[in-house]
Amino acid sequence: MSIKKLEPAALNRWVDGILQKQKVYGIQARGDKFVFDQLDRADQLRLDYDVSVTAPKAFLQPPCETLLRFGEKGFESVVESEPFVLFGVHPYDMAAILQMDVVFAEGNPDIHYLERRKNATIVVCDVQNASENVFAGCMGTAVLESGGDVLVTRVGSAYVVESRSARGEALMETIATAPVAGARDLGERKAVWEKNRKLLRRHELKVKPEQLPALLEKSYDHPVWEEKAKRCFSCGSCNLVCPTCYCFNVRDTVSYNLKDGERERVWDGCMLAEFALVAGGHNFRKKKAERYRHRYYRKGKYLHDMHKQIACVGCGRCITACVTKIANPVEIYNRLAEGQK
Amino acid sequence: MSKPRVAIFDFACCEGCQLQVVNLEEELLDVLSVVTPVEWREAMSEQSEEYDIAIIEGSITRPEDEERVKKIRERAKILIALGACATTGGVNKLKNNFGMDEVRTIVYGKDAAMPHLNTMPTKSVAEVVKVDYMVHGCPINNKEFTYIVRCLVMGKQPVIPNYPVCVECKMRGNVCRYEYGEICLGPVTRAGCNAPCPSAGFWCFGCRGYVDDPNVQAAREVMDKYGKTVEDLKSRLLLFGSKQEHTDE
Ligand code: SF4
Ligand code: SF4
Ligand code: SF4
Ligand code: SF4
Numbered sequence: 001m002s003i004k005k006l007e008p009a010a011l012n013r014w015v016d017g018i019l020q021k022q023k024v025y026g027i028q029a030r031g032d033k034f035v036f037d038q039l040d041r042a043d044q045l046r047l048d049y050d051v052s053v054t055a056p057k058a059f060l061q062p063p064c065e066t067l068l069r070f071g072e073k074g075f076e077s078v079v080e081s082e083p084f085v086l087f088g089v090h091p092y093d094m095a096a097i098l099q100m101d102v103v104f105a106e107g108n109p110d111i112h113y114l115e116r117r118k119n120a121t122i123v124v125c126d127v128q129n130a131s132e133n134v135f136a137g138c139m140g141t142a143v144l145e146s147g148g149d150v151l152v153t154r155v156g157s158a159y160v161v162e163s164r165s166a167r168g169e170a171l172m173e174t175i176a177t178a179p180v181a182g183a184r185d186l187g188e189r190k191a192v193w194e195k196n197r198k199l200l201r202r203h204e205l206k207v208k209p210e211q212l213p214a215l216l217e218k219s220y221d222h223p224v225w226e227e228k229a230k231r232c233f234s235c236g237s238c239n240l241v242c243p244t245c246y247c248f249n250v251r252d253t254v255s256y257n258l259k260d261g262e263r264e265r266v267w268d269g270c271m272l273a274e275f276a277l278v279a280g281g282h283n284f285r286k287k288k289a290e291r292y293r294h295r296y297y298r299k300g301k302y303l304h305d306m307h308k309q310i311a312c313v314g315c316g317r318c319i320t321a322c323v324t325k326i327a328n329p330v331e332i333y334n335r336l337a338e339g340q341k
Numbered sequence: 342m343s344k345p346r347v348a349i350f351d352f353a354c355c356e357g358c359q360l361q362v363v364n365l366e367e368e369l370l371d372v373l374s375v376v377t378p379v380e381w382r383e384a385m386s387e388q389s390e391e392y393d394i395a396i397i398e399g400s401i402t403r404p405e406d407e408e409r410v411k412k413i414r415e416r417a418k419i420l421i422a423l424g425a426c427a428t429t430g431g432v433n434k435l436k437n438n439f440g441m442d443e444v445r446t447i448v449y450g451k452d453a454a455m456p457h458l459n460t461m462p463t464k465s466v467a468e469v470v471k472v473d474y475m476v477h478g479c480p481i482n483n484k485e486f487t488y489i490v491r492c493l494v495m496g497k498q499p500v501i502p503n504y505p506v507c508v509e510c511k512m513r514g515n516v517c518r519y520e521y522g523e524i525c526l527g528p529v530t531r532a533g534c535n536a537p538c539p540s541a542g543f544w545c546f547g548c549r550g551y552v553d554d555p556n557v558q559a560a561r562e563v564m565d566k567y568g569k570t571v572e573d574l575k576s577r578l579l580l581f582g583s584k585q586e587h588t589d590e
């Protein structure tokens with residue numbers, strides 16, 4: 001696997017070359033924030049961004065997608081996907097995508113997600129500027145030892161570009177003759193990693209992530225659930241911005257001949273009042289506090305019980321997104337831990 | 342199956358919602374392939390005494406209108422309230438913040454006492470008769486309207502969101518107005534419009550009315566976090582929330 005060193009101009013040339021051949025969704029500025037959107041020119045890239053408004057999951061599981069079309073003669077599955085490059089994903093978001101990979105592949109494999117995932121080449125980029133609420137450093141996701149196809153790290157005024165898969169190697173074909181990153185560059189990259197592990201901690205989690213399941217185990221009746229949920233809008237913002245939230249709702253629409261139609265799925269979230277409403281009118285989590293608690297259990301325990309991973313990568317988006325400021329996982333987990341001492 | 346007969350009636354409103362229906366343009370022909378209009382003042386001259394679906398646009402603001410809408414209800418199998426004026430009373434409820442004599446004087450000046458200018462506090466359609474389905478918004482989202490029509494023709498229950506506008510706002514990848522220190526009513530307002538206002542950089546005015554269980558109290562409590570006061574929130578709620586349940590509790 002190659003490790004190259006590229007000056008900014010060389011990086012731009014490389015990206016412009018990719019743009020000639022493939023569709024690229026790259027991180028870029030929109031107003032005073034950053035978003036992943038189709039890239040026209042390499043110089044639009046903002047690898048110095050802090051956090052994207054929407055998590056890159058939107059390119060693998062779009063907010064709304066058609067699953068199948070039906071009619072009198074039966075139905076056919078629809079998989080809308082073509083090869084693309086996702087450029088500039090931060091390590092914590094990549095960690096979230098690796099979790100989604102597990103979720104969508106197990107049991108009844110989800111062809112819609114998996115097909116898109118197969119079509120995606122992901123260029124991960126190490127964080128240069130910490131966002132307002134990031135705490136990836138506490139979750140072990142500030143830096144990612146593996147995952148994604150290429151890793152780009154800013155060291156000094158240049159970039160170290162490393163391929164991490166055969167697909168990444170192919171993407172780097174056009175820079176095959178670029179200088180190899182030397183021991184000094186790799187040393188500097190290591191320093192960036194050390195720094196990120198320390199700095200991406202705008203909130204300090206006082207317990208180790210691996211202690212969360214046990215902590216939650218004992219906290220089911222903690223007063224914090226009721227107390228905080230009083231201020232909850234059940235608006236789902238904390239779910240929808242979360243890179244590890246993948247819940248969806250399925251709905252059918254029928255055309256004017258009243259026979260043909262489409263089945264589509266749209267993002268859903270466990271904080272919404274009717275999320276757990278089932279046929280017959282029963283709602284498994286009717287109370288706000290039950291839904292509020294559920295989200296923390298889901299992140300810190302339930303998914304860990306299944307996949308041995310904490311389903312929070314510390315991106316901090318929920319903290320920013322929650323209008324009433326009650327969605328901060330660190331605040332809640334620390335509060336639960338307090339009572340334990 | 343024979344096509345359901347549909348009649349559209351307007352009460353106190355700007356008729357903007359009917360205009361949204363007319364604005365369907367080509368799709369209007371599709372709509373007409375599944376229903377037959379039998380009375381529609383804005384688009385045809387005929388009148389009818391029989392209809393399967395009555396669509397009511399506008400608020401009820403006079404005693405004689407109350408009688409008229411009751412008669413319509415008697416004749417209709419299904420009754421739909423079209424637009425905020427009909428579903429919640431909409432902007433017409435601003436009037437309910439004043440006394441009726443005062444309102445008449447402000448609007449009609451010296452003619453205020455004329456009997457034909459009689460007026461009463463605004464009511465939504467549901468405050469007078471049973472409403473089967475609501476098409477929310479000021480104006481309505483015409484795609485939602487046609488979806489509801491197709492559901493009714495098929496005998497299916499339309500699914501109208503009971504979650505806040507924030508859901509659709511987030512799906513569209515918007516930055517929250519609160520991040521810019523603006524009061525947005527999205528967190529307490531029923532979605533279904535696809536969040537056009539925050540997507541265009543404006544706060545949500547709450548035109549679709551509240552979700553079933555809006556946490557207005559949480560909105561009040563959070564104002565100081567954004568350098569705003571409860572009074573600021575109240576003035577924002579005035580346009581579509583005047584004299585609505587939940588606004589002043
Ligand atoms: S729970 Fe919050 S901080 Fe954790 S991954 Fe989700 S959005 Fe990010
Ligand atoms: S915790 Fe905050 S963001 Fe999440 S549903 Fe409640 S109010 Fe919305
Ligand atoms: S709801 Fe709005 S657009 Fe529709 S009739 Fe009333 S005022 Fe006009
Ligand atoms: S802008 Fe308004 S609708 Fe959008 S997320 Fe913020 S509060 Fe909700």
Ligand code: SF4
Nearest residue numbers: 534538545546547548
């Ligand atoms: S965003 Fe709010 S004000 Fe705008 S259409 Fe939707 S409900 Fe109405």
